[in-house]
Amino acid sequence: MDVSFEASLPLEVSMKLEAPRKLPNIMEVSDYAEDIYLYLREMEVKFKLNVDYMKNQPDTIENLRVLLLNWLVVEGQLLELQNETLHLAVNYFNRYLSLEPVSPETLQLLGIAALRLATKFEEAYPLRIIQLIHHRAGQYTKKQISEMECRMLQVLAFHLALPTINQFLTQYFLHQQQPNPHVESLAMFLGELCLVDTVTYLKYLPSVTAGAAFHLALYTVTGKSWPESLVQKTGYTLETLKPCLMDLHWTYFSASQHAVYSIPEKYRKPMYHGVAHIPPPETLNLE
Template sequence: MATRVPLADLSVNILKNRPKASLSKPIKKSKADFSYTENILMNMKLAEKKNTLKVNFLLKKNCIDGRERAEVVLWMYEVMWIEKLNDVTRQTAVNILDRTLQKRSTSSSRIDLVALASILIAAKLEEVIVPNPTVLIGYPSKRFTLKQLYRMERIILRLLKFQLIRPTPFCFLEAYFHTTRIDFKDKMQNFSRYLIDLGTTDQHIATYAPSKIASSALYIMLRKASSKNWWYDEFERVTGYTAEDVEKVIEPITKLSTSGLKNDFYTFLNNHYKRLL
């Protein structure tokens, strides 16, 4: 892989030291709150059916493999956190990268350029202040020029036919929090966000619908927060999924969150979430 900005040596086991949280019983919300958010959820579920990833989207000739993709996503996250880009921008950038890899074979020597262009496009869509392109090209040891970055940006836009907007798991998760009658604590919400971010490097999780990924993170958090299942009917009502519907997504996310991984991405996320959990 190409030389990139090195990660700091971090070692915080966030799950092991995570304080226990408890669920509050259902709270009252106005019908207007439910109706408005439920309409948004319905529209997002229609929108997520477009621009999907195939199960084998990385199996093209000369394309990078799952391990290299995970390394690139880790590096993208570091760049985006340094640039203080928001949650939706991070997820959108990775989705643009994946959809580009699905349509265009990319070698290891060019993947950083595709990643930078994906970040730039996502930032233009979601951010008020866009990162300076001159600064962006400095992250991969200045191996690329501004001209190359802008050219790759145009290539991606043409490949994706300017179909760039797709609801992210974070969009669904926030809608679930607003729709549910359960009174979530901030640390519980952040734990769900952590699980979504943790699953980003897994190429198989990336192929599932964003609503399923968000629902799986919500389910895992609820199951850890309460030994009783009084919340299960509320989970079904809010997400539209049963436990069986999201079982295939729950399993890999659970493995990632409980296996005590020592890889760079796990360590990197622990460092950034340690104050929130």
């Protein structure tokens, strides 16, 4: 019995292949977008850290924290992580420090655990990245890292889906203008600089800091100001953002001497349009 394809009944099938339909971003679907935004605003208030969140930690922890942030930024680039993964890892790390005393010897282990959890939560293909993080973890065993992850989950009460500066920027503020890669990259650069100076920027909610970063980037690159559409959407005016804008303007001026040197280095690269080379404006438009 001939069962070859040639012996099959002749069929003429005309099939028109269509390009895959692009699924809508749920954040941009009008039926959901406003509710999601309001939920994020509620969550950022609920989980806001105090400026003195490290008061119960040893004095040496703050300096070591800066070194660890350098490491996280570098690892994020080497592993090609999403920027949101970095922001989440820093969020988990800071919140853990606010709740549990940590010895200097275990600080890097805590950072590794935070990065792994953020990777599992945010990245599309976390397994390969998790394996690479483990290979780069130095003196820590897989068992030690897993135990610290479990401990971090317990301390954070499994609250991992929290709003960040980056989330407000990328999902809301940067959509309020015509695409401009320089504005987008500069806003993300400024947002990352704020992760380091907790004494200054924990005074502000992530949405406020994101708004200040967006306005400063928009004004620096295009000369434009905080749009009326965002006043309507957020309730924030330039007067609302002014204290954070003043702080961020100073941070921008001192970026080349920033303690976490890896952030300016990252944003000097072509993939971010070299925005770290863009000089800050001498004055701010606050009207």
